[in-house]
Structures are given as structure tokens and as C-alpha cells.
Amino acid sequence: MEFLKETMQFVISGLATGAIYALIGLSFAIIYNSTGIINFAQGEFVMLGGVITIFCITAFKLPILIAVAVAILGTTAVGVVFERLAIRPLKNATPLALIIITIGASILIRGLVMLLWGKDTQALPAFSGNDPIEVAGATMLPQHIWIFGVTLLVIAGNRFFFHHTITGKAMRACSFNRKAANLVGISVGRMVLLSFGISAALGSLAGVIIAPLTMTAYDVGVMLGLKGFCAAIMGGMGSGLGTVLGGLILGTLESLGAGWISSGYKDAIAFLILLLILFIRPQGLFKKGETERV
Amino acid sequence: MLKIKNLNTYYGKVHALKNVSLHLSKGEIVTLIGANGAGKTTLLNSLSAIIPAASGELLLEGKSIAGLPADRVVSLGLSQVPEGRQVFNPLTVEENLELGAYLRYRARGQQGAIKEDLQRMFAMFPRLEERRRQAAGTLSGGEQQMLAIGRALMARPKLLLLDEPSMGLAPLVVQDIFKVIQRLRSEEGTTILLVEQNARAALKVADRGYVLETGKVILEGVASELLENKDVQRAYLGRDKKEIWER
Numbered sequence: 001m002e003f004l005k006e007t008m009q010f011v012i013s014g015l016a017t018g019a020i021y022a023l024i025g026l027s028f029a030i031i032y033n034s035t036g037i038i039n040f041a042q043g044e045f046v047m048l049g050g051v052i053t054i055f056c057i058t059a060f061k062l063p064i065l066i067a068v069a070v071a072i073l074g075t076t077a078v079g080v081v082f083e084r085l086a087i088r089p090l091k092n093a094t095p096l097a098l099i100i101i102t103i104g105a106s107i108l109i110r111g112l113v114m115l116l117w118g119k120d121t122q123a124l125p126a127f128s129g130n131d132p133i134e135v136a137g138a139t140m141l142p143q144h145i146w147i148f149g150v151t152l153l154v155i156a157g158n159r160f161f162f163h164h165t166i167t168g169k170a171m172r173a174c175s176f177n178r179k180a181a182n183l184v185g186i187s188v189g190r191m192v193l194l195s196f197g198i199s200a201a202l203g204s205l206a207g208v209i210i211a212p213l214t215m216t217a218y219d220v221g222v223m224l225g226l227k228g229f230c231a232a233i234m235g236g237m238g239s240g241l242g243t244v245l246g247g248l249i250l251g252t253l254e255s256l257g258a259g260w261i262s263s264g265y266k267d268a269i270a271f272l273i274l275l276l277i278l279f280i281r282p283q284g285l286f287k288k289g290e291t292e293r294v
Numbered sequence: 295m296l297k298i299k300n301l302n303t304y305y306g307k308v309h310a311l312k313n314v315s316l317h318l319s320k321g322e323i324v325t326l327i328g329a330n331g332a333g334k335t336t337l338l339n340s341l342s343a344i345i346p347a348a349s350g351e352l353l354l355e356g357k358s359i360a361g362l363p364a365d366r367v368v369s370l371g372l373s374q375v376p377e378g379r380q381v382f383n384p385l386t387v388e389e390n391l392e393l394g395a396y397l398r399y400r401a402r403g404q405q406g407a408i409k410e411d412l413q414r415m416f417a418m419f420p421r422l423e424e425r426r427r428q429a430a431g432t433l434s435g436g437e438q439q440m441l442a443i444g445r446a447l448m449a450r451p452k453l454l455l456l457d458e459p460s461m462g463l464a465p466l467v468v469q470d471i472f473k474v475i476q477r478l479r480s481e482e483g484t485t486i487l488l489v490e491q492n493a494r495a496a497l498k499v500a501d502r503g504y505v506l507e508t509g510k511v512i513l514e515g516v517a518s519e520l521l522e523n524k525d526v527q528r529a530y531l532g533r534d535k536k537e538i539w540e541r
Contacts, residue, residue, distance in 0.1 A: 166399040169389050173382045180380035183342055184445060185368035185397040 008138040010259040011252055016144045016213070018251020019151040023206035024228025025235060025243040026158060027199040032237050033175035034195035036095045041082065041106040042203050043225020044113075048075040049204030050216035051113055054122050064127060072204045078109070079200025083193050106221070114218040124211040143212045150209050154202065155244055171195065203228075223267065227254075230274040236284020246285060295320045295485045296341075296372075296453055301350035303333075303340045310336040312509045314350075318453065318487060323479055325488045325496040325517065327530055328506035334489040335377055337506070338455045342374045343367050354453065369397045373451035377458045377489075379442040383431030387422050390430050390441055391415055394448030408448070415444040418474070436467035443474065453485045454478065460492045468492070472499050493530040497521045505530070 024046055031039045052074050056067035086101050093101075127146050132139040162168040174181040174191045182188060207216070207224070214220070227250065234246025250270060257269040277285065296318040303311040311333050318324050326334050339345040341352065343364040352360040359367050373394075382390050391412055398404045416423035419440045425433060430441055439459055446454060456475065460468040476499055478484045490496035497503055497517045505513040505526060513526065520526050 166392065166396060169385065169393055170396055172385060173389075173393050176382050176384055177380055179344060180376060180382065181393075182344060182364045183368070183374050183376055183380075184393050185365040185449065186393070187363070187365050 005137045006259065007256070008136055010255045012135065012138055012140055012144065014252035014255025015248055016147045016251070017210070017255065018231075018248035019147050020206050020210045020224070020247070021227045021231040021250050022244040022247025023151060023154060023202055024224060025231030025247050026154070027202035027206070028229055028232040029235065029237050029243055030195050030199045030202070032232070034171060034192050035087070035098070037087075037098045037102065038229065039196075039199070040099065040102045040225065041109060042102075042199070042228065043221030043223070044106045044109040045075050045079060045200045045203030045221070046207035046224045046228070047113065047216065047218065047221030048078060048109070049207030050124060050211035050220070051117060051207075051218065052204075053208050053211065054124050054216065055117065057124070058122075064125065068208050071208055072201050075204035075207075076197050076201045079196040079203075080193060082200075083196035087192070087196070088189065106225075110218055110221065117218060119218060121215045121217040123215045124208070126212040127209075141213070143209070147209050147213075150205065151244075154205070155241075159240075167194070227270055230270055230277075233274060233282075234277055234285050236286065238284065242284055242286040249285075295322070295355060296487070297351070297353040298337075298341075299351040299353075301337070301340060301352065302348045303336055303345055304348050305336060305345065310509050311340065311347075314506075314509070314511055316504050316511065316514070318485055320485055321479065321483055322502065323475065323486045323488060323500045325490055325493075325500035325503045326506055327490060327493040327496060327503060327520075327526075329530075330491070331508075332506040333509040334506055335457055336509075338374055338457050338487070338489060341367070341372060341455060365397060368449055368451075369401075371450075371452035372455070373446040373449045373453075374455040375439075375442045375446045375457060375459060377461065379435075379438045381430040381433075381438050381441050381445070384429055386427050387430055387433070387441060388412070388426040390445050391422075391448050394445035395450075397449065411448055411450070415447065418477075419444055435463050436470065439463065439467075439471055440474070443471075447478075447482075447484075451484065453487065456486060456488045458489055458491060460490065460495065468495065475499055493526070494521070494532075 024042065027045070028039065028042055031037060049071050052071035053067045056062045056070050057064060062070065082105055086105055087098060090098065126141065126143045128142045130141060132141055162172055170181065170186045171191050171194065174186055174188055178188050231247035231250050232243050234250065235243030250273060253273060254266055254269050258266040298314060298316050301311050301314045302309070314337060326337065328334050336345060340347045343362060347360055350360070352358060354370055354372055357370065359370060359372070382393065395408045395411065398408055416426070421437050422441055422444060425437065430438065433441060443459070459471050463471065472495055475486060475488065479486060488496055488500060497520055500517040503515065503517050503520045504511050505520070513520070513523070
């Protein structure tokens with residue numbers, strides 16, 4: 001009985017971290033689909049979300065919701081500026097060169113935040129208190145509910161944007177066939193810029209809602225980014241449900257592994273999964289073969 | 295409608311178009327024939343601003359379109375149906391058509407007109423309506439070609455560029471495509487620049503034609519005269535060979 005109860009607890013906290021990985025995974029997929037780049041600065045966007053929020057609260061005494069809004073807008077601006085300064089000028093660069101640039105950018109952003117903010121780990125207060133809620137014998141924090149709620153909203157918003165707005169459809173068209181997109185008048189450059197903006201916003205949102213649970217510091221983006229990347233790989237780099245499921249599975253397995261075996265193996269479990277997927281199903285866990293006739 | 299003067303375009307280091315000049319009047323169907331690699335597709339892509347033109351004048355209704363970005367060219371009324379159809383495979387038929395009107399959505403206030411145009415496309419291509427919720431990649435080649443044409447028409451172009459619309463299609467389907475081209479002119483008044491390897495079929499629907507060889511216009515004239523021209527017959531028509539759609 002005790003074992004079941006414990007397992008339930010691991011699953012709940014695993015799903016919550018998994019939801020964060022899912023959000024970060026989606027943000028990877030959005031940039032990948034519009035440019036073919038894996039943006040390794042994605043983790044830094046996540047870090048900026050948490051760090052800027054805490055900064056706004058401590059330095060300017062802003063209410064938490066406004067601080068969160070400032071952090072998301074600020075990070076979005078960083079994403080947009082990053083695309084303008086580092087990605088767009090290199091029009092004919094190969095994806096590999098651009099990927100290396102994103103690694104450079106991630107080191108730069110991390111370094112700047114370390115200089116400006118210091119190396120201390122800080123916590124963001126939970127959005128609505130810390131009174132635990134009993135769920136089937138396990139406890140859940142209000143912050144968990146925030147995480148699940150926000151993730152659901154993002155998934156719904158994502159679905160709506162890509163399937164029911166003309167801009168979202170244009171982004172999908174662009175990721176499939178740039179030349180044809182150009183011929184119907186879609187500006188590919190604008191779509192790439194937009195994808196960096198959306199992706200930075202999503203990443204920072206993930207960083208904000210996890211910060212009360214895990215604390216945040218200048219270097220949290222590295223691990224969160226890699227885990228999110230892992231979720232995106234599991235979902236076959238799609239910007240849909242595959243990546244969300246990938247994140248949830250990853251978070252749950254990680255949490256179960258940490259609980260049953262040892263928390264020292266937490267990260268090892270994630271990367272073992274990543275390697276297995278890359279070896280066995282590089283197209284992602286859920287992808288079917290494309291139906292296509294020429 | 296369209297006037298091209300001394301157009302030069304390079305494909306990397308290859309001088310792909312050499313001082314090409316041609317013109318189209320409103321409501322005309324003009325065909326561009328020539329062998330593989332003669333520069334036909336390059337010419338269309340220079341017009342659509344996919345490949346930048348190195349020099350020359352490009353005038354659409356008297357306005358210069360040289361150097362404009364691709365989306366501006368589309369909004370000025372020039373749309374291309376690219377070689378190999380290039381529909382957005384993972385998107386549905388309806389989404390493909392909607393994206394044809396992308397710039398009109400962005401201009402706002404045209405939602406109603408776009409809806410009407412969508413219905414018009416479905417009336418013109420009933421097969422597309424049957425398959426409107428299907429992914430475009432699952433359509434047959436002929437249906438994809440219809441979709442590519444419909445997508446281009448959704449922008450309400452004044453001038454339509456068609457690149458090898460008959461490529462890889464069964465003869466009966468080719469016949470349908472050429473009927474559509476004739477209907478576009480007679481019912482919609484669209485001006486059409488048609489690139490074809492199937493020179494005989496193209497010259498039959500066209501008013502005039504240009505023959506392109508290694509990047510240069512070597513011959514131009516009324517379509518019926520080009521059909522009778524001995525050199526054209528020998529090089530591009532395969533004299534005396536009756537094709538299936540002529541019977």
C-alpha cells in the first residue's frame with residue numbers, strides 16, 4: 001500500500017515536470033519546423049523566464065502576474081533580436097553552422113545573466129500558496145495545478161493557432177515547402193522571425209511556471225533545454241501531441257526512476273531514453289510513415 | 295499586361311537567360327516552348343522573384359516588378375503554378391486553397407470574397423470539393439495539378455504563370471488540364487503564360503508562342519504559324535506523330 005502511494009506521488013510530480021518538458025519540446029519543434037535548426041539556446045529562454053520574473057519581483061516589487069508578463073515579453077524580445085542579429089544575416093548558412101551559432105548564443109546569454117544576476121539560486125514564490133491538496137492518497141501542490149492548467153491551455157492554443165488561423169497554416173506550409181510558400185506570397189523571413197518569437201515565449205512560460213518548484217539560477221536552462229529536446233525527439237520533432245506525450249513519458253519515467261532506484265540517476269535515465277530513441281526510432285515514437293503520392 | 299525587356303538571369307555562374315524580351319497582352323494565352331534546360335522555368339522564377347534577375351526591365355501593367363520581393367509580386371497580380379505542382383502535402387485541400395489567398399487574408403476585409411472564391415474553385419474542380427478535408431499529398435497527380443492551379447487562382451491573379459502543367463500526367467488528364475486553361479481565359483479573362491514541353495498541345499491552346507533555346511528567344515510568332523513552321527516541327531513537335539488527344 002505504501003508502495004502504491006509512493007508511486008502515485010512519483011507519477012504526479014513526474015507528470016508535472018513532464019508537462020514542462022513538453023512545453024520546452026514544443027518550443028524546440030516550432031523553430032525546427034520553420035528553419036530546420038535545433039535551437040540550443042532554447043534552454044536559455046526557459047531560464048530567462050524564471051530569472052526575469054524573480055528580478056521584477058525583488059527589484060521592482062511588481063505583482064507576480066505582471067512580473068510574469070514582463071518576463072515572457074522580455075524573453076520574446078530576446079528571441080526576436082537573436083533571430084535578427086544572429087540567424088537572419090546568415091542567409092545561406094547550413095543548418096549545422098546555425099546550430100553552432102545557437103550554442104554560442106546560449107553560452108553568451110548564460111554568461112551575461114551570470115554577470116548581471118550572480119550565481120545564486122533563487123526561488124519564486126508559488127503562484128497560489130503551498131497548501132498541499134490530497135489526491136488519491138498522494139499530495140499535490142497548487143503549483144502542480146498551475147502547471148497542468150497552463151500546459152493544457154498551451155496545447156489547445158497551439159492546436160488552434162496551427163490549424164485554425166491563416167498565419168499558423170502559413171507557418172506549416174512554410175515548413176513543408178518554402179518555395180511554394182513564397183509563390184503564394186508568404187514571406188519566409190517573417191515566418192522564421194515569428195517562430196523565434198513564439199518559441200521564446202513558450203520556453204519562458206515553461207521556465208516561469210516551474211521556477212516555484214525547482215528554484216532557478218543562471219544555469220538551469222542547460223538541463224531543462226536538453227530534457228525538452230529529448231521530449232521533442234520522442235515526438236519526432238512535430239509540434240503536436242507526440243511531443244507532449246514524449247515530455248509526459250519522459251518526466252514520469254525520470255521521476256519513477258529517481259524514486260525507485262536513486263535520485264542520482266534522474267538525468268541518466270532521461271539521456272538513456274534519448275539515446276535509445278535516437279538509435280531505435282529516430283523518426284519519433286508516434287510518427288507514422290507519411291502518406292504521399294507523387 | 296506584361297513586358298520583359300533584355301532580361302538576364304544567372305543560375306550560380308550559368309548565364310541562364312540572355313537578353314530575353316517578350317510581351318503579353320491582356321487576355322492572351324502565350325506559350326513558351328523549348329527543350330530541357332532552355333531557361334523556361336528560370337524565366338518564370340525570375341518573374342516570380344524566386345531567382346533574382348541580374349538586369350533587364352520587368353513591367354507588369356506598366357509597373358516595374360524588378361527587384362521586388364516575391365510577396366509583393368503576388369500582391370500586384372502575378373501568380374505562378376510551379377513545376378511539379380508543389381502543393382502543401384500535409385495540409386488539407388481546403389487549407390491549400392486558403393493559403394493561395396494568404397495575402398488577401400492579411401489585407402483584411404476580404405473574408406467574404408475569399409469564401410466565395412473557394413466555392414468557385416470547388417465549382418470549377420468538383421473533385422477538390424469531394425476531397426476538401428483530405429491531405430493534399432494523398433491526391434492523384436491530376437488532382438494535385440488542379441489544386442495547384444486553384445491555389446494560384448485564389449490570389450485573383452491578373453497574370454497566371456503555368457510551369458509544365460501536363461508533366462507526368464496521363465493523356466486524358468492532360469486533356470482536362472488544357473480544357474481548364476482555355477476556360478480560365480474565356481470565363482475569367484485571365485492572361486496566361488504557359489510553359490510546356492508538350493509543345494503541340496500548348497500551341498493549340500495558345501494565341502502566340504516563343505521558342506527558347508539555351509537562354510535565348512530564337513523564334514516568336516502566332517501559335518498556328520509556329521505549328522506549321524518546319525524547324526519547330528522538327529525540333530519540338532515530332533512531325534507526323536499524332537498524339538492521343540488529337541484523335
